[in-house]
Amino acid sequence: MERAKYWYSIISYWPDKLKNESLNVGVIVHNPDSRYVKWFLIDEKNKKLKSILTNHVLVEEYKVRKALFDYKLEKSVDNKSLLDYPLDHPELLRIIDSEVPTYFKMTKHQLIKSSNIDMTFHRLLEIYIDRLFINNGIVTKSVKQEVRDVFESRNLLGVKVKHDVSITPVKELENLQYKIDFVYKNSNLHLVQTLPTNLSHLNEWFSKLKLLQSEYKDSYEIEIIYNEEVNSHPRDVKNILTYLNRSDNTEIIKLNTKEFNNFCVHISNDSLPIQEFEADLLAM
Structure with a gap:
């Protein structure tokens, strides 16, 4: 590497x-x-x-x-x-x-x-x-907050990236609603989900992603962003991400890497303003 x-x-x-x-x-x-x-x-x-x-x-x-x-x-x-x-x-x-x-x-x-x-x-x-002192007083930001901070710093949030979007992935189940961390659109809609900092939520998060992959496999792209620094069980996380990455409509992106920077540049250069795809969000 x-x-x-x-x-x-x-x-x-x-x-x-x-x-x-x-x-x-x-x-x-x-x-x-x-x-x-x-x-x-x-x-x-x-x-x-x-x-x-x-x-x-x-x-x-x-x-x-x-x-x-x-x-x-x-x-x-x-x-x-x-x-x-x-x-x-x-x-x-x-x-x-x-x-x-x-x-x-x-x-x-x-x-x-x-x-x-x-x-x-x-x-x-x-x-x-x-090392005796570095865990004393450290407050770790969630991956979602770190991504939000980057989007804000690049003037993407609220301009080309919509955050906390509620969707109904199964139309027959109106009460089953999921909240997507971030959404943007170029030729397709992209659903961006971040890995939970609290890994006790990992199983629920995994089930949610599997449903999204299944329901949107032919229509939307999914990007999953994670940060090894905030995960206490990186092997478990790696196995789950490897499994999710098998889907053709899913991309795994590690925070604070060149790949993540390119991802942000791509959104900035090639994505539509929010007002041009808000109607698509209402239909989700």
């Missing part, structure tokens, strides 16, 4: 420059070609910070500065940039370092090659933050 080039920096926190004490508190990764940016900062409750945040005031200061750091990056990824530089800028990490809140500092960015950036990112956290 082809390895893509990424740049990463380690984020440290220096609450007292006189004592010259700092801790590694996060990692940020960037790929200019795919406009990919991912970062993680431990939160103020993380046990690792106890050695430098020795009182309530210091804890609150870190909490506020971390929130500001996250806010700036989130707005930039959403194309509502507070940094005034595009995500494909080759020196984006250096620019972010110049804009981060007081007491945060980023190392000079370094090159890393990866064919699985999720695993690589997790490995960087283990190396520079310590």
Whole structure:
């Protein structure tokens, strides 16, 4: 598998420059070609910070500065940039370092090659933050939310992509309604479903996809998007995705890959505005 080039920096926190004490508190990764940016900062409750945040005031200061750091990056990824530089800028990490809140500092960015950036990112956290602390305070976004965020950042959601569309796949069963995560149309309607983050819902989700494949095999295309990073049983997931991928009208796409980026570009370039296929949705 082809390895893509990424740049990463380690984020440290220096609450007292006189004592010259700092801790590694996060990692940020960037790929200019795919406009990919991912970062993680431990939160103020993380046990690792106890050695430098020795009182309530210091804890609150870190909490506020971390929130500001996250806010700036989130707005930039959403194309509502507070940094005034595009995500494909080759020196984006250096620019972010110049804009981060007081007491945060980023190392000079370094090159890393990866064919699985999720695993690589997790490995960087283990190396520079310590595996004892990286699960302390991490909040994982659902795959659906991550895809929604990407669609919003590319101005696709509500423009060429409709979200949370209710359909009745079996017309004789009017009370059997499913909600489709995302729908778009080019020559055909495409139903986009994301893998559930909570794998206790996996069996129900699988049954739903099998029915969609059966009822729409000659009319609609189905795309399934997943993210290995949020799955606690990747082998089970892999087996289910392999099975679903046997259908001619189904494509499996892994989040945060070149394939996923091409998928988004395809929607942007080749798909119809929502108002041109809303009548089709009403008939579903």
